[in-house]
Amino acid sequence: MNATSSPRIVVVGAGPAGLRAVATLAEAGLKPTLIDEARRPGGQIYRQPPAGADRPAEALYGFEAGKARALHGLLDRLGAAVDHRPETLVWNLFDASLDLLGPNGFETVGFDRLVLATGAMDRILPFPGWTLPGVYTLGAAQIALKAQGVAIGRRVALVGAGPLLPLVVHQYLKAGAEVVAALDVTPLGPKIRNIFGLLAEPATVAKGVWYTLRNLLAGRPIRSSVRAIRVEGDGRVEALAWTDAAGREHRIACDAVGASFGLRSEAQLADLAGCRFGFDAVTRQWIPVHSAAGRSSRADVYLAGDGAGIGGADAAELQGERAALALVEDLGRPVDGGRVADLERALARQRRFRAALEAAYPFPTHIAAAIGDDEIVCRCEGITAGTLRRTAIDRDVAEMNRLKALTRCGMGRCQGRVCGQAAAEVLAAARGVEVEAVGRLRGNPPIKPIAVKEALR
């Protein structure tokens, strides 16, 4: 490939990272293709409601309305400089081509350079009752409000292990929803101990403190160090029970629960691309490794945003731009060195903040350790923790893909997105080894279900 021809550049994901990447590429005179599953750009954090459900940006995104508006307007501003393919799933990556399923059916698109900005979803751990209708992730509770103007129930309990919890509690209360409990399964101490690290991003901390105070004034303070959460109900959610830091039992009637435990990178395409993954001991997840500039282990693939390790929306915008500049530079084209230096300084600050945030909200090992034998781990196929533990011992299984082959855990429609991390914790504990030692589920195409009927059109 020579630098004067026009290279085929594809960006996957239209959240903050992908949008900043295409804007940067377009400004460099390249014409990127932007592929995204959603109808409208923004990703999950700046998700836009479907047509007909629009509301003002201030109502949807609060303090972040300006950022959301800027990102949503990017593609209109760039016009024909970006080939935007909405409602299009990238279901496979092979060699240097992507297999797509979009409004016009199947298509294969080759690339010379690829930016993966595939985002994240909630990190999920099973607890009693978690598959009952009415139990959602915390992210789902937020999306119901943001994209649809509905609460997940009339009396909602919210449970978390990350900064999303105070935000969603605040958003629900502000929207007039009834929040009957706000429970943090991590302790308060580390949040105070890590305040200096958190102050690397003072504006973000100020917002977190503001949400926390508003929740307190609204009479719904967040209870820390909550353990042993369990949902009760016959056919649907009827109550949430938990144990507090002092060992006291609590039970509150509710009809919906939003519960998840931080975030997890969506990295299936990086996996299919053959990018090298590394184990992150803090978040206990495997993530595709990359340089500070976003270069992956594969020369033509760049990584940005939460899909390459959780960093949050602001870091995602910076990473999207930084990765795009690395790509431009790798094509032998000039980049603004001053801008690169600014981005790297801002990203270094974001990394210090993120390290403090992860320390403030440590992985809730007590939830993972309490998964009972009867509990479903793989909600697609109904595989219990007991089945995983028995298989681990009786069949001498030491690795996740072998466990999947023998139990079908992770083989259902979600491909292990929901159960993968919990299953690894269960397997590692059953074998008495570190979770890193059991590896991770390999990605397989199609990375999301596609109707065979579509292929026959």
Added chain:
Amino acid sequence: MIEDAPPPSSRPLFHRLGLRDGAPIDFTIDGRPARAMAGDLLITAILTNRSDLRRFEFGEAMRAGFCLMGGCQDCWVDLADGRRVRACSTPVEAGMAVIVEGRRA
């Protein structure tokens, strides 16, 4: 004659907060008329009418979706015309015939 109490699934799950308005959209769930609002995703349309949206294939349980962002694949529902759609990413359409408990025609 004493009638049985309505099943728990007949009570809505999602709660409209009055934050937006829209034209009514009529569709059916298991052949019975149901009403949604313009701008609704199918999951909202169904769960403002009842508390679940499909049977779990491997046991006596119902499901109502889980992640709402197209990741968990828990909310795939059958339509009477043979389509299978993911309810959290599909807008409701007038006349859609959703099958939750009944078999496909």
